[in-house]
Amino acid sequence: MTASWNRIPRVEHAAEVTLNARHQPLPTVPRPLLAHGMGRSYGDVCLNPDASLLHTRALDHFIAFDPEAGLLTAEAGLTLDALMRFSVPRGWFPPVVPGTRFVTLGGAIASDVHGKNHHHAGSFGVHVQAFTLRRSDGSVLNVTPGDTPDWFAATVGGLGLTGLIETVTLQLAPVRSAWMRAWSERFDSLETFWELDARAEREWPYTVAWIDCLNPGADGRVGRGIYSGARHATTEPAGRGYRERLRGVPLDPPVSLVNRLTLRAFNHLYYRQPVHPTPRAVHHLPWLFPLDAIRHWNRIYGRRGFYQYQCVLPPQAARDGVQALLDTIAASGQGSFLAVLKRFGERPAPGMLSFPRPGATLALDFPEQGGTTRDLFAHLDAIVTEADGALYPAKDARMSPALFRAGFPRWEEFASFVDPEFSSGFWRRVIA
Amino acid sequence: MNRLQRVVIFGATSAIATAVARELAGRGAHLFCVARDAERLDDLLADLRVRGDDRDARRIHGALADLADVDTHAAIWEQASEALGSNIDAVLLAWGNLPDQATCDQSVEATLDALRVNGTSAIALLARIAPDFEARGHGVIAAIGSVAGDRGRQSNYTYGTAKGMLATYLQGLRNRLFFSGVDVVTLKPGFVRTPMTEGFNRTGALWAEPERIAHGILRAMQRGRDVAYLPWFWLGIMTIIRLIPEYLFKRLKL
Numbered sequence: 247m248t249a250s251w252n253r254i255p256r257v258e259h260a261a262e263v264t265l266n267a268r269h270q271p272l273p274t275v276p277r278p279l280l281a282h283g284m285g286r287s288y289g290d291v292c293l294n295p296d297a298s299l300l301h302t303r304a305l306d307h308f309i310a311f312d313p314e315a316g317l318l319t320a321e322a323g324l325t326l327d328a329l330m331r332f333s334v335p336r337g338w339f340p341p342v343v344p345g346t347r348f349v350t351l352g353g354a355i356a357s358d359v360h361g362k363n364h365h366h367a368g369s370f371g372v373h374v375q376a377f378t379l380r381r382s383d384g385s386v387l388n389v390t391p392g393d394t395p396d397w398f399a400a401t402v403g404g405l406g407l408t409g410l411i412e413t414v415t416l417q418l419a420p421v422r423s424a425w426m427r428a429w430s431e432r433f434d435s436l437e438t439f440w441e442l443d444a445r446a447e448r449e450w451p452y453t454v455a456w457i458d459c460l461n462p463g464a465d466g467r468v469g470r471g472i473y474s475g476a477r478h479a480t481t482e483p484a485g486r487g488y489r490e491r492l493r494g495v496p497l498d499p500p501v502s503l504v505n506r507l508t509l510r511a512f513n514h515l516y517y518r519q520p521v522h523p524t525p526r527a528v529h530h531l532p533w534l535f536p537l538d539a540i541r542h543w544n545r546i547y548g549r550r551g552f553y554q555y556q557c558v559l560p561p562q563a564a565r566d567g568v569q570a571l572l573d574t575i576a577a578s579g580q581g582s583f584l585a586v587l588k589r590f591g592e593r594p595a596p597g598m599l600s601f602p603r604p605g606a607t608l609a610l611d612f613p614e615q616g617g618t619t620r621d622l623f624a625h626l627d628a629i630v631t632e633a634d635g636a637l638y639p640a641k642d643a644r645m646s647p648a649l650f651r652a653g654f655p656r657w658e659e660f661a662s663f664v665d666p667e668f669s670s671g672f673w674r675r676v677i678a
Numbered sequence: 679m680n681r682l683q684r685v686v687i688f689g690a691t692s693a694i695a696t697a698v699a700r701e702l703a704g705r706g707a708h709l710f711c712v713a714r715d716a717e718r719l720d721d722l723l724a725d726l727r728v729r730g731d732d733r734d735a736r737r738i739h740g741a742l743a744d745l746a747d748v749d750t751h752a753a754i755w756e757q758a759s760e761a762l763g764s765n766i767d768a769v770l771l772a773w774g775n776l777p778d779q780a781t782c783d784q785s786v787e788a789t790l791d792a793l794r795v796n797g798t799s800a801i802a803l804l805a806r807i808a809p810d811f812e813a814r815g816h817g818v819i820a821a822i823g824s825v826a827g828d829r830g831r832q833s834n835y836t837y838g839t840a841k842g843m844l845a846t847y848l849q850g851l852r853n854r855l856f857f858s859g860v861d862v863v864t865l866k867p868g869f870v871r872t873p874m875t876e877g878f879n880r881t882g883a884l885w886a887e888p889e890r891i892a893h894g895i896l897r898a899m900q901r902g903r904d905v906a907y908l909p910w911f912w913l914g915i916m917t918i919i920r921l922i923p924e925y926l927f928k929r930l931k932l
Binding site: 247266308309310 | 717
């Protein structure tokens with residue numbers, strides 16, 4: 247059974263087929279269709295209950311690479327992991343990477359993913375030069391931002407609904423090293439976070455903050471944490487190779503290992519970890535993808551799975567809104583290992599349904615605990631709505647149609663580009 | 679350690695062979711890839727040329743052939759020898775399909791076809807190329823068999839027969855070529871998530887990704903292993919399966 251990373255919802259599909267080659271007509275399986283790459287989204291944007299999934303993992307061929315210009319063309323099932331194994335030794339880096347490198351290029355376009363460098367580089371779609379889109383009428387569109395801006399804007403962030411993305415041409419970014427210069431610093435309140443962020447953002451292309459969402463800080467409110475900044479190093483540290491030490495969660499615990507007790511302890515210890523205010527060399531893998539070293543980390547939440555809640559609040563509402571969200575979460579006692587706060591930059595995302603926009607984005611994981619979790623989300627939704635914010639479709643298994651439409655006002659314009667034979671669980675849910 | 683600098687891959691668009699070819703291309707090897715479908719072969723060659731920094735197509739070559747048809751073998755082997763020069767380090771035989779046992783049970787034709795695609799055609803190619811390796815006195819011949827060849831089971835014994843026949847042939851060939859310094863490697867993958875096994879429930883610890891199998895294949899070829907179960911734990915599983923007495927085994931639903 248194919249599930250998404252958070253294992254909610256659990257659904258059955260009418261058919262699942264693996265696409266083995268491009269230049270093929272769409273397979274004859276029950277409609278509607280949906281492409282499914284690595285299944286790393288959290289919810290039902292990558293699921294198509296009672297309909298069909300087209301697995302794209304075998305569409306992973308490189309097509310062309312210009313080593314002088316850093317321009318790469320590949321099939322859309324290629325993962326960022328495979329891309330980086332190839333490109334980093336050759337001095338090129340993906341322009342934008344999300345928190346895991348186990349996503350496909352097609353998925354990165356469909357969710358118009360963002361990374362810790364959003365305030366410098368914008369979203370993934372900004373760097374996409376072209377892609378091909380196979381439609382159910384048999385046509386294959388060559389889409390570029392210049393020649394077919396409407397199809398480009400519909401498909402970037404378009405959740406795979408405009409057709410099958412087959413090939414992608416991506417502009418990579420030059421790097422001189424596989425290592426990064428990185429620093430970290432504790433902050434004892436949200437107020438200090440905003441000060442740190444204002445200081446760091448110009449000089450450091452990658453920034454992110456982890457928030458202790460359970461234990462109060464200096465001002466008596468939740469909002470203390472650790473701020474990290476990094477940039478690609480210009481040299482390799484002498485004599486230091488890097489080998490990722492893989493760990494794994496071998497099986498599903500019968501109940502979630504994430505509970506009040508473990509969360510409070512974890513957050514406290516994490517806050518107390520040594521920080522490194524002076525920049526030092528860190529390999530890009532642990533800095534950009536700390537969780538990728540723990541295979542199947544989603545299993546710690548047990549069989550019931552978990553939710554991720556990621557919202558963006560516009561600049562004028564960000565300070566008060568983030569504090570209100572954290573206060574609400576702390577009061578509920580339901581916390582998260584992974585509370586991540588990041589300020590988005592001004593660079594506009596190209597998609598009609600792109601999630602990144604100026605403001606601050608907060609992401610948290612919550613174990614599925616039925617009614618108490620739903621009550622908490624209702625409170626958080628109210629704060630997001632009040633602030634004119636939006637929830638991230640790629641991290642959503644439960645937002646209401648009203649919240650979706652409020653957060654993505656171009657949804658009606660987008661709907662006219664949806665392929666009549668493509669759909670997803672998410673789309674049917676928010677359009678109902 | 680055997681060099682894998684000039685390698686011919688027969689059935690190169692199969693998932694496992696593609697993973698092997700990609701790894702070799704990334705190491706800068708010269709490759710000759712044989713496959714049946716023109717578009718898929720072109721896609722693979724383009725992919726390998728990017729990975730191997732071979733923009734002017736000097737190291738990565740390919741040709742079309744339906745290798746289940748033994749009449750194609752002579753010309754293809756000649757082309758490969760021309761493209762890579764006469765000092766080919768290694769060959770990997772990787773074509774095949776997974777016939778439906780229920781269909782074979784109802785059809786003599788389907789049974790013989792499955793034996794040809796997965797067994798006799800591979801043996802025909804081995805018989806053709808062995809003298810060249812013997813004459814040169816070095817190199818590696820590797821072929822993908824299957825754990826299914828270790829014991830006949832009602833669920834896939836036609837496929838198992840073909841792979842068992844191949845394994846026995848390789849055993850004899852290994853014995854013959856040992857005296858010329860040529861390594862013959864029998865590869866026995868277990869359950870692999872490839873298009874061939876689509877439709878199975880492929881969750882669980884026994885299922886492996888093609889990249890992992892490819893890694894094991896390259897190690898076995900470099901080291902000149904005789905028989906390699908991939909991943910390694912299949913040796914244990916198949917040892918137990920082989921040890922079950924036949925009067926019991928025939929009563930099992932495997």
